Amino acid sequence: MIRNFPTRQAWAEAAADRLAEALAEALAADGRALFAGSGGSTPSPIYARLAQADLDWTKVTATLVDERYVPEASPASNAALLKRALLTGPAAAARFIPLYSPAVTVDRAAALASQTLAADGRPLDAVLLGMGEDGHICSMFPGSPTLTTLLTPSLKPAVYGVPAGRDGAAPPQERLTLNLPWLVTARCVVLALTGAKKRAVFKREAAGDPAVSPIAALVAANAPLEVIWTEAD
């Protein structure tokens, strides 16, 4: 279930190649493809390689698995990271759907992003996930108040607002996130992990309770999950 790579370079290449393959399959089958990427410190080397993939990027739409409720000018913006690291060179021709909208509430921004993604009219073809050391994926935080809704498999794929909290379970800042049904209906979900600590967290979470652990819920729902790991931190 976990593919191991000896170096960061081999790990990034394997993840990017798998994502490019899934996007190429979608382009061949349907003439278009939908990608969703994570933020955080993990994905930049993967994005750098994926941006070089020989794809018709004019037919690719890219979005985010989650976002902090901040404008692109903020250093915390995942949109800014994606544009800087992936949507450059030939990949700059891809269409980008942000989760953030200015001057509305986080829930209104979530509704607007849900509508735009629904209008695109296809499931995700390739997803790049990271995981925090607390076991969160997207902005699904173990123990947070919105988790039950985000993990409900019978809901439609949608974007949700995640309130900020002070208790350690909720994020310190409002966020936007895709829900589990987006991941379960995807063609390919790559979870990219680095270091011994995250591997241990993944193993613990995968064996956990799907009602309270996003990783366990992903596994229990038979999402097309591929875990790519390097011990290089």
Ligand SMILES: O=C1O[C@H](COP(=O)(O)O)[C@@H](O)[C@H](O)[C@H]1O
């Ligand atoms: O907050 C976030 O964190 C996770 C994990 O980030 P990392 O720095 O440990 O790689 C990331 O996947 C998510 O997109 C981001 O918003």
